[in-house]
Amino acid sequence: MHSQNLLDRRRFLAGSGVAGLLALVAACSGGAGTSTGASSQQSATGSLPATSKRGGTLRAGSPPPPTAVDPITMYDGTAIAIVQLVADYLIWLDKDFTLVPRLAERWETPDGGKTWSFALRHGVVFSDGTPLDAETVKASFDRLLDPDNKSAALSAFDTVLAKGGVAVKDPSTVVFTLERAFSDFPYLVSAGNYNTLILKKDYAGDFTKKPIGTGPFLLQSYDPSKGATLVRNPKYWEQGKPYLDGVEIKFYADDQADLLALQGGDVDTQILSRPALVSPLKGAGDIAIDQVKSTGFIALTLRTDQAPFDRKEVRQAVAYALDRPGVNATTYDGIGALGNDHLFAALFPAAPTDLPQRAKDPAKVAALLAAAGVSKLSFPLTFDPPSKDYALTVQSQLKEVGIEVTLDQRTSADFYGGDQEKDTPWLFTKANLVGWAGRAVPSQFIIPMVKSKAVWNGSKYANPALDAAATAYDAATTDADRKAQAEIIAKALNDDVPVIISVWSGNVRAYNGKKFTGVQAHPASYVDFTSVSAL
Known part of the structure; x- marks a missing residue:
């Protein structure tokens, strides 16, 4: 997302x-x-x-x-x-x-x-x-x-x-x-x-x-600095549609400028609305807000092959340090859903329902760090600008339990640049924030993200039992079989915590x-x- x-x-x-993208109940x-x-x-x-x-x-x-x-x-x-x-x-x-x-x-x-x-x-x-x-x-x-x-x-x-x-x-x-x-x-x-x-x-x-397609509109003009103009496609296959004569997309350098254009009447809608900015405007003047749940999330990815996160207890400690409702309120204006450190959103039909929801527990944090032999935990957190609000929230919340986080903000070009097999920051830094767009099915997260040696496995996590369950999940043809494999996958991720998923976006x-x-x-x-x- x-x-x-x-x-x-x-x-x-x-x-x-x-x-x-999410698989909601009617999928x-x-x-x-x-x-x-x-x-x-x-x-x-x-x-x-x-x-x-x-x-x-x-x-x-x-x-x-x-x-x-x-x-x-x-x-x-x-x-x-x-x-x-x-x-x-x-x-x-x-x-x-x-x-x-x-x-x-x-x-x-x-x-x-x-x-x-x-x-x-x-x-x-x-x-x-x-x-x-x-x-x-x-x-x-x-x-x-x-x-x-x-x-x-x-x-x-x-x-x-x-x-x-x-x-x-x-x-x-x-x-x-x-x-x-x-x-x-x-x-x-x-x-x-x-x-x-x-x-x-x-x-x-x-x-x-050469914008040739079978969609409802024709791209009449495009300026990479100003915007795009589209008109109705007379050859569109769905009779009578679209209703509009056209669409004009105007580019704005930042979210605030885009929002001011909407409030001032220069545009009629937004392609990408930020919940924290626009939700307070619902019902104000002419502005209306449509809202949906999503399976997008910001993953706090931890390198399981490097100290201190090579110890499961340390990863669990970070997970127990987060106030998830607070993250939801700060990042998504409360419209998201709480995450439980696995890749099955509640909106996925196969999502397990018997895993206790992880919540902030300072005493548990201290006990886990002590068990790992860590007296003082500190680490850098690498991210790019879209994850800045989330990064600040994580830094503040972890500080409350004595964990020191140093923020390492990169440009998006730097964060996702470099050699994708050995040094790109989003895959190779010790801890980072990656904004994952939602997907319609959980396998679209599991396959590239947490299977052993997966192409985008930034945590370097490997678990043969999870690999087997993921393959069985994909092949399952009944709801019961799918739920059984989903439970194996979710429990493994929740316990091993290669990635922390505190909130599913809205x-x-x-x-x-x-x-x-x-x-x-x-x-x-x-x-x-x-x-x-x-x-």
Whole structure:
């Protein structure tokens, strides 16, 4: 989420910094031998709400993208928003993270999740008139699976889908053959893996110069310092949509300037709203706030292979030093949910319910440090600017129990730069804060983050029992089996504490409620303006 090219990892983590993708209770995943999704779930009429009207331009404020707006390599929330207005996915993730058919009408697995077949929507054309077909979809995924293209989508497919695993059955059917059974695979080819947009077969970069897609809008102009102008796509596949004539995105250098533009009427909504800034404005004047839970979080990552965090007791002591409700109040204006130092948010259906919630316990902190033979704990905490508020909160709270934290703020370029295999700060410093965008399924955290020798295992944690449970979780086809493996994983992480997850984030989106309706927050700060209309 909250959000986020410097490197493949940051592309994967960000969205709003951000902003999280979550599997909420209504999420569908397409079980073995079943079909998930149907075209009937999509509106074909485009009928307007009674209080709305067709036309108008929605003005949205957002920070400028730090790098090129490219569907393959983008990582920040602004670039993602622009591309999502122009291009489309096989599957969208609704704000409750139901899987919603887009370019794919339905999908099924005949063999327990090892092979997946996707039937494409008929009659879809790109904005230049080129028809959508299975060869085009295959080319899009072949491009993402090629390591030379450095797409963050590749990391999400690690150990699941390899180059060469996509085939064309017929012009309207694409088949994915996986490396192993993965029952949540539809999420990996959905907006939950935000680089998986379907592009033309001959796409070669320069998206802002040749912005061809199947989405609801056309990119009319783009200025990296000022913003973007988009107009309705007359060839959009969903009849009657979008309702708007266009979208104008204006870039602002910082959150305060963006907020002032909203309050002053220069923009009608924000792409990336910060809860702590906009929540107090709810109901004030024309400003309305939409709010959702998320599975994004800021991870306090501890190097388990270096002193002092090579002792489990020390890691546990830091975890027991945190006042989690206080973190929630300071960082998310109280709209987040308490974390318990494992990767299963309560919003994930398989989340364990019998693990006691970890809470601040100064006596426990002292006892754990004594058991580890540590009389005085101090350590540097490395982070980049989006995590500054969280860093200050951690520093203050740990000081209350006698733990000294020295803040080591880097630029984002420095924090995520360097050699990703040996010295990049976000993976190799002793303790750091990493803002992970939420994901639709927990495996999208577990696979790259905590499995032994995982690509983004900044804690250098290794646990064969967790590795086995994670593989079994991915292959599970029943809720009972999944919950059993989730409990093993969660208990291991909660006890070993390679990462401290104190709070799961919440997301908001502020907008002018007197002028527009249909503007919604999204767990990943994504934008879907197809149903937005003027009042």
